Structure formats: structure tokens, C-alpha cells
Amino acid sequence: QKEVEQNSGPLSVPEGAIASLNCTYSDRGSQSFFWYRQYSGKSPELIMFIYSNGDKEDGRFTAQLNKASQYVSLLIRDSQPSDSATYLCAVIRNTDKLIFGTGTRLQVFP
Amino acid sequence: DTGVSQNPRHKITKRGQNVTFRCDPISEHNRLYWYRQTLGQGPEFLTYFQNEAQLEKSRLLSDRFSAERPKGSFSTLEIQRTEQGDSAMYLCASSLPGAEISYEQYFGPGTRLTVT
Numbered sequence: 001q002k003e004v005e006q007n008s009g010p011l012s013v014p015e016g017a018i019a020s021l022n023c024t025y026s027d028r029g030s031q032s033f034f035w036y037r038q039y040s041g042k043s044p045e046l047i048m049f050i051y052s053n054g055d056k057e058d059g060r061f062t063a064q065l066n067k068a069s070q071y072v073s074l075l076i077r078d079s080q081p082s083d084s085a086t087y088l089c090a091v092i093r094n095t096d097k098l099i100f101g102t103g104t105r106l107q108v109f110p
Numbered sequence: 111d112t113g114v115s116q117n118p119r120h121k122i123t124k125r126g127q128n129v130t131f132r133c134d135p136i137s138e139h140n141r142l143y144w145y146r147q148t149l150g151q152g153p154e155f156l157t158y159f160q161n162e163a164q165l166e167k168s169r170l171l172s173d174r175f176s177a178e179r180p181k182g183s184f185s186t187l188e189i190q191r192t193e194q195g196d197s198a199m200y201l202c203a204s205s206l207p208g209a210e211i212s213y214e215q216y217f218g219p220g221t222r223l224t225v226t
Contacts, residue, residue: 004152008150032213034214036217042219042220043199043201043217043218043219043220044153044201044217046214046216046217049214088152088153090152095166096141096143096158096205096213097143097155097158097166097168098143098153098155098203098215099155100152100153100154101152102150102151102152103152
């Protein structure tokens with residue numbers, strides 16, 4: 001079992017819709033959770049982080065964390081074609097290294 | 111631009127050659143990380159520094175890999191006797207420990223290595 005699991009996609013949503021990206025993790029000791037966006041050929045860009053159960057909102061993005069279910073998600077409201085990218089979920093356990101999933105490719109079509 | 115910078119951006123080398131990459135972190139960040147990413151995978155941790163101290167190395171980091179951060183500022187990653195399996199994007203990230211338990215890491219543009 002991988003430490004961080006994501007559906008590789010692609011997840012296709014129409015412009016203006018809500019995109020829902022999901023991630024599960026195996027280690028209950030995981031403390032902090034991150035979402036990175038990565039455009040093709042570019043490096044990851046941090047868009048959200050969360051470490052308490054519940055929701056955290058930043059503009060069009062909402063991160064949701066449920067530690068009991070070992071589940072973290074990212075919602076993107078009013079999706080735009082420019083949101084088309086790979087979204088990487090990452091966790092930190094008891095050291096400071098990020099452990100990444102393989103990413104979910106999101107396609108937003110006009 | 112005050113983000114993380116990496117040089118070179120691209121490197122093509124022949125198998126068996128040595129290569130060295132440089133990373134300059136965001137100026138006030140005292141933690142610096144190296145990751146490697148291959149196609150279709152998420153980045154994998156290689157090593158990290160707090161100031162000049164190397165605090166952790168991944169088992170992925172064979173004896174052919176060495177990293178330094180001599181003055182706690184920039185860092186170098188050297189790969190000796192490169193192999194085709196070393197072809198990847200090498201990513202550097204930096205962070206500033208804050209009051210919370212998490213440390214947000216910001217990535218540089220990466221160095222893409224191709225070993226022929």
C-alpha cells in the first residue's frame with residue numbers, strides 16, 4: 001500500500017464546475033497535508049496546506065481534512081481552463097520530508 | 111525574483127560522467143530540501159539541510175550522490191558516475207520553520223537531467 005494514494009485521472013470537468021480531488025494516506029501519524037499544482041514540465045507550486053480536521057478555504061480553493069478517515073480533499077470552485085494541471089497531494093509525518101502521491105490530472109474544458 | 115533558484119535548468123550528460131547542480135533557497139529560509147521526480151510520479155525525497163547540517167538522507171540516495179550546504183546558504187547536489195536511471199527532474203525546495211507544526215516548502219524550477 002502506498003503511503004499517499006491519488007486517482008491518476010484524468011478528471012474532466014466543464015468550465016465553471018466544481019472539481020473535487022481526493023487523497024488518502026496510510027500513516028495515522030501524518031501531521032500536515034499539502035496540495036501542490038504542477039503544470040506540465042514545471043515544478044510543483046504550493047496552493048493549500050491544512051493540519052486540522054475540517055475545511056480551510058482560500059479563494060476558489062477549499063481543502064478538507066478528515067483524520068479519522070485518513071482522507072484529504074481539494075475542491076476547486078468555478079473551475080477554469082487555466083486550472084488544468086496535475087494536482088499533487090503530500091503529507092508530512094514526524095520528519096519534515098514531504099511524501100507525495102502520484103498526482104491527479106485535472107482537465108477543465110470550455 | 112526572490113523565489114528558489116536552480117542551475118542549470120537542463121543538463122545532458124553521458125553515462126559515467128559527474129554532474130553538479132546548484133540550488134539557492136529563498137533568502138530567509140534555513141531549511142533546504144532535494145527531491146527527484148520521474149515522469150508520472152510525485153517527487154521523492156532525497157535529503158534535507160537545516161542551515162549547514164544535513165539532517166536526513168533517503169535510502170534512495172546511493173553512494174554516488176552527495177549534497178552539501180557549506181555556509182547554510184546555497185546547496186549543491188553532485189551525482190558521480192551517472193547512470194541512465196538517474197535521468198529525472200531534480201527539485202530543490204526551501205522552508206522557514208514557523209510557529210505551527212508544518213513547514214510549507216516552496217520549490218524551485220528544477221534541473222532536468224538527461225543521461226545518454
